[in-house]
Amino acid sequence: xxxxxxxxxxxxxxxxxxxxxxxxxxxxxxxxxxxxxxxxxxxxxxxxxxxxxxxxxxxxxxxxxxxxxxxxxxxxxxxxxxxxxxxxxxxxxxxxxxxxxxxxxxxxxxxxxxxxxxxxxxxxxxxxxxxxxxxxxxxxxxxxxxxxxxxxxxxxxxxxxxxxxxxxxxxxxxxxxxxxxxxxxxxxxxxxxxxxxxxxxxxxxxxxxxxxxxxxxxxxxxxxxxxxxxxxxxxxxxxxxxxxxxxxxxxxxxxxxxxxxxxx
Amino acid sequence: xxxxxxxxxxxxxxxxxxxxxxxxxxxxxxxxxxxxxxxxxxxxxxxxxxxxxxxxxxxxxxxxxxxxxxxxxxxxxxxxxxxxxxxxxxxxxxxxxxxxxxxxxxxxxxxxxxxxxxxxxxxxxxxxxxxxxxxxxxxxxxxxxxxxxxxxxxxxxx
Ligand SMILES: Cc1cc2nc3c(=O)[nH]c(=O)nc-3n(C[C@H](O)[C@H](O)[C@H](O)COP(=O)(O)OP(=O)(O)OC[C@H]3O[C@@H](n4cnc5c(N)ncnc54)[C@H](O)[C@@H]3O)c2cc1C
Ligand code: FES
Ligand code: FES
Numbered sequence: 280x281x282x283x284x285x286x287x288x289x290x291x292x293x294x295x296x297x298x299x300x301x302x303x304x305x306x307x308x309x310x311x312x313x314x315x316x317x318x319x320x321x322x323x324x325x326x327x328x329x330x331x332x333x334x335x336x337x338x339x340x341x342x343x344x345x346x347x348x349x350x351x352x353x354x355x356x357x358x359x360x361x362x363x364x365x366x367x368x369x370x371x372x373x374x375x376x377x378x379x380x381x382x383x384x385x386x387x388x389x390x391x392x393x394x395x396x397x398x399x400x401x402x403x404x405x406x407x408x409x410x411x412x413x414x415x416x417x418x419x420x421x422x423x424x425x426x427x428x429x430x431x432x433x434x435x436x437x438x439x440x441x442x443x444x445x446x447x448x449x450x451x452x453x454x455x456x457x458x459x460x461x462x463x464x465x466x467x468x469x470x471x472x473x474x475x476x477x478x479x480x481x482x483x484x485x486x487x488x489x490x491x492x493x494x495x496x497x498x499x500x501x502x503x504x505x506x507x508x509x510x511x512x513x514x515x516x517x518x519x520x521x522x523x524x525x526x527x528x529x530x531x532x533x534x535x536x537x538x539x540x541x542x543x
Numbered sequence: 544x545x546x547x548x549x550x551x552x553x554x555x556x557x558x559x560x561x562x563x564x565x566x567x568x569x570x571x572x573x574x575x576x577x578x579x580x581x582x583x584x585x586x587x588x589x590x591x592x593x594x595x596x597x598x599x600x601x602x603x604x605x606x607x608x609x610x611x612x613x614x615x616x617x618x619x620x621x622x623x624x625x626x627x628x629x630x631x632x633x634x635x636x637x638x639x640x641x642x643x644x645x646x647x648x649x650x651x652x653x654x655x656x657x658x659x660x661x662x663x664x665x666x667x668x669x670x671x672x673x674x675x676x677x678x679x680x681x682x683x684x685x686x687x688x689x690x691x692x693x694x695x696x697x698x699x700x701x
Contacts, residue, residue, distance in 0.1 A: 285545065285562035285608045307609075314604045315586045317563075327562070329609060355598075379674025380655065381589065384598040385605065460587075461673060 280317045284326040291415055291438060294328055298436040301326040306438065308351060308390035311382050336389075336440065341366050344446050350389025350439040355380070357388060368543070369450040369468070373404050376454060378461050389439040392424070395431050395486060397517065398462035402487035403452060407468030407479035410444045428485040447472045451541040453534040454482070457521055464522060465530035469493075469538040471501055478535060483516050483527045493535055503536045549613050551576070552620030560607045567591045569607035570617060578618040578647050582676070589675030592648040592655075593617045599655035601674070618647035621654070629699070630654050630692040639688035641679035649675050653689045663693045 284301070288294040298304050305324040307313050308331065316322050330336065336351035339360045346366050348357060357363055358375035377383055377391075377400050391401040392412065405412070405421045412419045415438045424432050433439070447470040454466035463482030467490075470477045476497040478490040496505040511531045516524035548557040551574060558573040570576045570593070581603055582590030591603040594616040621628035630653045633639065640646045649672070656663065656671040663671075668686050677685060 280563040283562055285606065287608075287611075310606070310609065311586070311604060314565075314606070318584055318586075318603075327606075331609065379589070380652065380659075380671055381592055381599045381601045381674050382586075382604075384595075384600050 281320060281323045283317075283324050285329065286326055287329045287332050289332055289334075291333060291440070294330060294333060294438060295415060295436055297326070297328050301328070304328050306330050306393075308393075309353065309386040310390075311378070311386035312390060312394050312396070330389075330438065337387075338441075339363060341446075346370070346444045346446060347441055348388055348444070349441050350387060352388050354378070354383035354386045354388070354391075358383065366446050367408070367444060367450065369447075369452050369470070370404050370408070370444060373400050373452040373454075373468070376400065376456070376461075388442060392442070393431060393433060393439055395425050395427075395429055396462070397428055397485055397487075398457070398460075398464070398482045399487075400452070400454060400463055400466055400481065403463075403466050403468035403479045403481040404444070405442060406487050406489060407452070407470050407477050408444045408447060408450065409470075409472060409474065409477055410442050412439055413441045413443065414439050422489075425486050430486070445472060449542040451538040451543070453538040453541065455530050455534055465527050465534050467531060467534040467538050469497065469535060469542055471497075471542065476501065480531055480535075483511075483531055485515075485517070490531065490535070497539065501539065501542075503540045506532060506535045506539060509535075545608060547607050547611055549610050549615055551615045552617060558607075562606065562608060564607045565603055566593070566595075566605045566607045566610050566615070567602035569610075570602060570615070576617050576619050580644055580647055582644060582648075587674070587676065588645070589648040589652060590645050592651040592675070594651060594655060597658075599652050616651075618651060621650070628654065629696050630657070630689070633688040633692035633695065634685070637684050637688035637691060639680065639685045645675060645677040645679075649677065649685055653692065656689070657693045657696055661697075663690060665690065 302325045304326040307327045337349045354374045354377045363371045450470035452468045454463045465482045468479045478493045481487045511528040513524035513528040518524045544559040580590035582588035586604045593602045
C-alpha cells in the first residue's frame, strides 16, 4: 500500500470538511473493497476518512411501508435483522450470501452500492426494489443512481446516509456465485411491487440493469413460465475467463425463473 | 507515527504504526503474536481471521488504526490456563490439520460460527467456511472437528 493519512471524524459535517481540505481523500466504511484495492496499489488516496465512528449511520428500522437501513449497516446485521427478515426476506437472504462471514462482519450496504461493482449483490436489491438513496445533500432514486461500471450518481464528497427499500408484495434474489470469489456471475432480483414488477440483473453487464422484457411478461403473469422462454441478448454482456456473454445471457433467464418461483 | 491502543487477548496494548499498517502486521510484528498467519494478498484465504469485538474478521483487511479501542482475540488467546479451547482440542482429535498454515484462521472462524449458530450441520459448516481456504486437508476433517466441537460446547452449556 502507498502511504496515506488516516482520519476518523465523529460527524458527517466533520467528514465532509475533512474531505474538502484533504486533496485526494477517500471515504472508508467496511474497507472490504477499498483495502484490497489499496493492497494491490490500484488507488493512491492522500487520506482515508473513516466513516465508522460516525454515530447513527447503521440503524435498521421499518417505517411507513418501507425498510430504512443506514449506509453503515453491516451485511451480517441486515442478514440477521428480525425486521428485515420479516418485511423483506429476499433482502436478508441476499445479504447472507455476500462473500463470507468475515466479510459480512465488516462490509457495509453504503460501501457496496457506492462502489457499484458490476458483480456486487446489493445493487440488484436497490434497483429491483426501487429503493431511494439518501445522501448528505439529496435523495436519489435507484433508477438514477447506478450510472456505469464502478460509477454512480454520487458527487465528490457526497456521503450516502441511508437507503429506503419499499416493502414489496413478494420478492426473491437468486445468484449464481462465481465459485472462487462468491461475487455474482449472474444475480437476478425480482420484485412484485405496488408500482409494478421489477427485474434487476447484476453480474452480467458493466453495471446492474433492469430487464424490461421480463418485467412486462411478469406483469401479465407472475409465474416462472412467463420468463422461461425469454432470451436475453448477449450483445452487451460481459465475457471473461469465468464465462462468455452467451453463458451469462442464458444464466439470466435461469436465475430469473428460479427467483420468480422462490418469490414470497 | 500515529499511536494505537487496543485490548489484545485480554491485555491492554499500545504501539506506533503507520496509517497503512494492517491489523495483522501490528499483531505479528509489533506484538509478536505470530500465531495469526498471512496466506494471501487478496483477502480470500482467511488464515488471518481474528475476533474484533467478538466477531470474526480478516485482520489483513483492516487497518490497525481502525481497531483503535477494540477488543481483539487471536488464536493465541484461546487456550486458558494451559488447556486447549474445545475447538483446538477437536482439531487435534479429528486430524483437522496437516501443515497447519490455515489452522489459526479455521479455528477462529469455527469459534465464531459456533457462537452465532446454535445447530450446526455439515452443510452450514461448509457454507460458513466459504472464506477459509485449506490446501492440505480437503476440508473433511475440519468439518468433522467443528461439528464435534459444536456438540461438545453445546453439551457443556446445557
Ligand atoms: C473476499 C471477499 C468477497 C466478497 N464477496 C462479495 C460478494 O459475493 N458480493 C458482493 O456484493 N460483495 C462482495 N465483496 C465486497 C463486500 O461486499 C464489500 O463490503 C462492499 O463491496 C464494500 O463495502 P465496504 O463497507 O467494505 O466499503 P469500503 O471498501 O470501505 O468502500 C468502498 C467504496 O465505497 C465508498 N463508500 C463507502 N461508504 C460510503 C458512503 N456511506 N457514502 C459514499 N461512499 C462510500 C468508499 O469511498 C469506497 O470508494 C467481497 C469482498 C471480499 C473481500
Ligand atoms: S491473509 Fe487475510 S484473507 Fe488471506
Ligand atoms: S492444513 Fe495445510 S493449509 Fe490447511
